[in-house]
Amino acid sequence: MKPRILVVDNDEGMVEMLARHLDQEGWDVTGLTSGAAARSALQRAELDVVLTDLVMEEVDGLALLREAQASASRPRVILMTAFGSLETAIEAMRQGAFDYLTKPFKLAQVGVAVRRALEDRQLREENRRLRAEVECRFGPDAVLGKSRAMQTVIEQVRAIAASDASVLLFGESGTGKELVARAIHWSSPRRDGPLVTVNCAAIPEALLESELFGHVKGAFTGADRRRRGLFVEANGGTLFLDEISELPMALQPKLLRALQERTVRPVGGDEETAVDFRVVSATNRDLPVVVREGKFREDLYYRLAVIPIRIPSLRERPDDIPLLAGHFIERTAKKLGKRLDGFSEDALTWLCAHRWPGNVRELENIVERAVTLAREPLVTVADLRTEFAAVTTETALRPTLTELVDGYVERVLAETKGDKGAAAKILGISVRTLQRRFKGE
Ligand SMILES: Nc1ncnc2c1ncn2[C@@H]1O[C@H](COP(=O)(O)OP(=O)(O)OP(=O)(O)O)[C@@H](O)[C@H]1O
Ligand SMILES: [Mg+2]
Known part of the structure; x- marks a missing residue:
């Protein structure tokens, strides 16, 4: 389907010229010379982009912008302004206009602006579709189980999703701990942020610190570039620490500190960066036993297991x-x-x-x-x-x-x-x- 563009201006010559030009781009263009007509077109038709003059009799560009935002197809709005009305144009941008063109402009500029608006729309649409798909695959609905035991887990996930408290998931291998970790992220207010997974057992001990906390340039041989680290990457989202029992003893105080202070310091650096994260960790080992064996710090265990959730075996x-x-x-x-x-x-x-x-x-x-x-x-x-x-x-x-x-x-x-x-x-x-x-x- 061809993208649909609506062009509105009180100046008939202008509408004609723009419509002819945009038509050549292969778009489906409608030209109108009154704001009122444009308003009813917005209510009726599915549109992708509205290119409108700002100052018009009766219904002006700002009114059309509001109409576009209220309409089902939510087209992108590009405003055309005369030289001197820059302030209104800025106000329109603040209210959600996609772009503005100051008259006089070249026809080529219009094509570029419309194309950008169409791309933005397509990207957002795709993003929305992907998120819906991911949510359905990884959200709470992906955790199946009608047994009492699993229903309890699902209820717990829903109950704690909104909080920022650290969650420890424990249970035998293959019980669905990672699936539940994802469900927690996707049902939390952090769902629009990243979900960063770290497998503490899979990363060599020597690398783990800089993987987690980042490093400054020249921190060690081979550190020829700065690295932000996974904590910083998880900013605004959730950090999933899988196989937490395998976290080397040497790194445990540093993790504890990050959890307490909500800041991280990169290897070789001396500045703390504030990070906004929520930690979900998982283990298939009996962590209190690992604590008793002296291989896991007790204080860290309690920090991680503010909300412990046991995933039952099959x-x-x-x-x-x-x-x-x-x-x-x-x-x-x-x-x-x-x-x-x-x-x-x-x-x-x-x-x-x-x-x-x-x-x-x-x-x-x-x-x-x-x-x-x-x-x-x-x-x-x-x-x-x-x-x-x-x-x-x-x-x-x-x-x-x-x-x-x-x-x-x-x-x-x-x-x-x-x-x-x-x-x-x-x-x-x-x-x-x-x-x-x-x-x-
Ligand atoms: N309740 C469930 N509903 C649907 N699929 C599930 C459920 N539990 C587990 N699975 C599936 O089983 C597989 C194993 O789950 P997952 O990787 O989450 O287990 P785990 O507890 O993290 O295991 P490990 O301790 O070995 O890392 C995955 O493919 C997951 O999608
Ligand atoms: Mg797992």
């Missing part, structure tokens, strides 16, 4: 398994363009009986892989268990001996296309034993 909330598994099926099937209605009954039984040492992440991985293997319309227990036939080094996915045997038997049967005689021979067992296994006796 074992503690079996009610959530069908819901989560169903969500992962749907998502993966959509991505792969497969039509899957859900799980076969035995697959669902199997899912609910599994111990899930790797929690939601393990469930997610297994369902995703099962979906790639599954034949429409259902995911069967064999699709899920194939995982366990594969030798894996991931502890979370280590199969039990029975699962391993069953998986292998299934694979051999598949290879021999169900020929039990041939399969039994490969497996080194009798057909009778095989049949017993196969029936699951």
Whole structure:
């Protein structure tokens, strides 16, 4: 669709000239010679840019600006002013006009101004769309769970989102701590600010201090440029400190200080910078134990855990398994363009009986892989268990001996296309034993 431009001026010749010029740019241009007509056009039509004279009889440029701001399509407004009315033009900018052109101007200038306004509009629109998408993917609604335990977590997130208090998320690996950290950021007033994630275990100790607090130019060998540091980058937003238990002892006093003073000092610098941040941290370790072991400062622990939130393991909330598994099926099937209605009954039984040492992440991985293997319309227990036939080094996915045997038997049967005689021979067992296994006796 062509961008729609409205040109308004009491001077008919001016309107004609501008309209002709802008038309050549490939835009859909409407020219009007009265403010009143422009006002009703603004109420009726979807417009992208309004180019209007400031001083007009009856309805002037400022009135049109207000009308544009109240209209559904919220077009950008560019004002044309005669030399000498600069003050009014500035007032218009203050009230939200996008730009102004002082007469006399060159036609080329008008094209440039309109193009800038269109780009601004497009960018903002795209930004809005992206934010809505991110919010839906990472906001509180992304945390699924109908179990009592998870509902409590979701309620806690909503209750504490508005405050600036430090939150400590703890729970086993794969329970959804990062997901909850994002939900906190996206439901807080800081949502328009950045969410900066630091994995304390992934950054080498020697680099972590300057990563977090920044450094001045020449602070150490190789510091040929100043670095702002992640605290400063999180200004106005949220700093997510993941795997906080791995924060080196040497850095802990510095973090404590940053939390207390709300200022940071870059490595090699002697000036403190005030920073506005909220800290959410996460750990899959029992932090009080780490404190007792003398590897984590107690005072820092209390600073970080002003609001402690425990994310329950999947074992503690079996009610959530069908819901989560169903969500992962749907998502993966959509991505792969497969039509899957859900799980076969035995697959669902199997899912609910599994111990899930790797929690939601393990469930997610297994369902995703099962979906790639599954034949429409259902995911069967064999699709899920194939995982366990594969030798894996991931502890979370280590199969039990029975699962391993069953998986292998299934694979051999598949290879021999169900020929039990041939399969039994490969497996080194009798057909009778095989049949017993196969029936699951
Ligand atoms: N309640 C939930 N609803 C939907 N998806 C979830 C939920 N919990 C976890 N997941 C998904 O499971 C995966 C693991 O979650 P996440 O990375 O947040 O876990 P974690 O607790 O940070 O794990 P780790 O301790 O290993 O870092 C992610 O893909 C996440 O989207
Ligand atoms: Mg994590």
